[in-house]
Amino acid sequence: MTEVVDAANRGVPVLGICNGFQMLAEARLIPGAHTRNAHQQFIRRDQRLRVENADTDWTNGFDAGQEITIPLKNADGRFIADDETIKRIEGEGQVAFRYVGVNPNGSFDDIAGVSNERGNVVGLMPHPEHATEPGFGPDTPAAMASGVDGLTFFTSVIERALVK
Template sequence: MKIGVVTFPGSLDDTDAQRAVRLAGGEPVALWHGDHDLHGVDAVILPGGFSYGDYLRCGAIARFAPVMAEVVDAARGGMPVLGICNGFQILCETHLLPGALIRNDHRTFICRDQTLRVENANTAWTSSYDEGQEILIPLKNGEGGFVADADTLDRLEGEGRVVFRYVDVNPNGSLRDIAGISNERGNVVGLMPHPEHAVEDLCGPGADGLGIFTSALSMLAA
């Protein structure tokens, strides 16, 4: 199975995401922000970093990249799409996911290993986990506070679309401790922590993040 990883000007974690796909057993395909097609991939990852220098606001320019027109159409057609950190911000800017990510409530960049609870194990990107399972994933962001109006938050909770939640500590002021969400169909997921940095015991806090990538591959194989 081929999983495309988009590189924008300012992407930092694209090669890490490609490596995670490879370790999970998939074939990573490099996609460029100026591409006008997805080169036959079965899923897409929008990686972390600072696309277009985070000018205007995080993800605001990346949403207009030529490749994003293809990603949006594919996502609406059911293709699995994952947004990590800056990728999550881009998904919100494209309205594939609701809400927004704003400056951390303590106004400083944070980098730590963060415990998450898997709230929904039925999405395209979480089926390798059990509901309620706690995983340890690196977190690094300056604009990671998830916000939305009360009605949207209630809808996300009621529809089971809160996918990951921060445990023990809320690192950035995200409302209701939300670390990741999905769309209604469950094929589009965005999360602020970085699972691509937790795919093997040699590097990072362990391999708890590998399940994100094996989940997509299992779903595609099925």
């Protein structure tokens, strides 16, 4: 992780998905930690999320408040942090995504994803890479497996890199 930490500290965009989110937290690149899901079971579902911060390298293609659907698959996905950390990340806009409708793993404040202060590092529990191509993503009202909300994560970081 030394190279990842060094790159992130230089401003390189870093995305941690699921266990990658856990690793970024353990490396102290993003706040918080993860524990077993509150119900102690593995969960696999298409999960509604609300974009809370649309200003990071990975989220700038979304609108704040936009709801998206991303597949979720985890057993150790419960985001936790002490009260002071929760207050700080809420106040500083570091909550990137929140679960909508149901909190599937008991994460504090329904938090599904967070960023570092600079906005180049984002961690989230759901899997945007599993919602990037029609025919392979979540079901939508338009058609089965047609959800591509995850694609915006990757187009966001490319667009941001082209601007820099």
